[in-house]
Amino acid sequence: MAFSDDVRQELARVIPSARCCRVSELSAFYDLSGFLLGRHNQFLDFNTSSPFVARKILIMLKGLYSELPTQVLVVRSKSRRSQICTVRVLGRAHAGQVYQDLKEQSVVGEAGIPRKKCCRRAYLRGAFLVSGSITNPERTYHLEFSSEQSRVADKILAALWSLDLEAGLTQRKGSLVVYMKDGGQIASLLGLMGAHSALLHFENVRVMKEMRNQVNRLVNCETANVDKTVKAAVAQLEDIELIDSVIGLEELPPKLREVARLRREHPYASLQELGELMRPKLSKSGVNYRLRQIREKARQLDKLVPKH
Numbered sequence: 001m002a003f004s005d006d007v008r009q010e011l012a013r014v015i016p017s018a019r020c021c022r023v024s025e026l027s028a029f030y031d032l033s034g035f036l037l038g039r040h041n042q043f044l045d046f047n048t049s050s051p052f053v054a055r056k057i058l059i060m061l062k063g064l065y066s067e068l069p070t071q072v073l074v075v076r077s078k079s080r081r082s083q084i085c086t087v088r089v090l091g092r093a094h095a096g097q098v099y100q101d102l103k104e105q106s107v108v109g110e111a112g113i114p115r116k117k118c119c120r121r122a123y124l125r126g127a128f129l130v131s132g133s134i135t136n137p138e139r140t141y142h143l144e145f146s147s148e149q150s151r152v153a154d155k156i157l158a159a160l161w162s163l164d165l166e167a168g169l170t171q172r173k174g175s176l177v178v179y180m181k182d183g184g185q186i187a188s189l190l191g192l193m194g195a196h197s198a199l200l201h202f203e204n205v206r207v208m209k210e211m212r213n214q215v216n217r218l219v220n221c222e223t224a225n226v227d228k229t230v231k232a233a234v235a236q237l238e239d240i241e242l243i244d245s246v247i248g249l250e251e252l253p254p255k256l257r258e259v260a261r262l263r264r265e266h267p268y269a270s271l272q273e274l275g276e277l278m279r280p281k282l283s284k285s286g287v288n289y290r291l292r293q294i295r296e297k298a299r300q301l302d303k304l305v306p307k308h
């Protein structure tokens with residue numbers, strides 16, 4: 001199952017205990033998928049593709065309003081692959097009362113977001129349940145909410161910002177998309193919404209990925225060093241060949257001749273390894289000094305050799 005569905009199922013089981021939070025979460029459902037319908041506004045509908053979310057809406061409505069007349073409708077698409085579940089509040093008076101309560105809730109505080117932090121978390125949970133999605137963290141870090149109404153997208157954005165979460169806004173196929181890209185920030189939001197199992201999984205993946213990256217960085221670093229060593233050795237061998245072909249290695253002072261001979265015999269040895277092979281042994285910087293002298297000699301000779 002997609003990670004998004006895991007998160008949704010987990011959040012669908014979270015029923016806030018405080019009345020303020022229940023109303024806030026329902027107001028998110030209404031903002032994103034609710035309608036007042038009928039010639040006399042006698043229906044208030046909440047639509048969702050998830051039966052788990054429909055069940056949650058029903059439980060919260062029944063908890064807030066005793067003896068609220070409701071109806072659940074399920075419409076399947078022709079292919080039967082998707083469905084729309086509608087939780088409907090019946091009757092003008094009831095629909096009107098719920099509508100009024102949710103509207104009042106949705107205009108409190110700055111930027112139209114709930115004043116209390118607990119309620120802003122509940123609002124985001126509701127918004128995610130209806131319009132949110134999250135990419136499997138194995139692939140990449142991406143969480144988003146989408147809405148066709150700019151008022152609602154702004155509200156989600158403001159709620160995220162008010163909780164110190166970074167989020168951006170973009171447009172896609174006529175919808176406004178509020179998105180988050182940072183792994184740490186997404187983890188915080190999962191925690192704030194109450195998706196604790198999903199958060200645990202998300203963080204495990206994040207730790208594994210971070211470790212893998214570190215290992216890769218080390219391997220790359222190692223490879224780069226090996227590259228450098230090989231390139232330097234190739235240049236040294238070229239210098240030695242040049243000297244040998246122009247004047248012959250026997251013309252070099254004994255100390256340089258020895259290092260040139262060892263380099264030829266051990267083309268892939270590091271400077272330190274070459275030093276170990278010398279008699280008497282020589283330090284890495286000592287070997288380096290002699291190889292630089294060879295280089296210098298080769299440069300001088302190179303200038304003398306006529307070029308074609």
Ligand SMILES: [Zn+2]
Binds near residue numbers: 020118
């Ligand atoms: Zn609250």
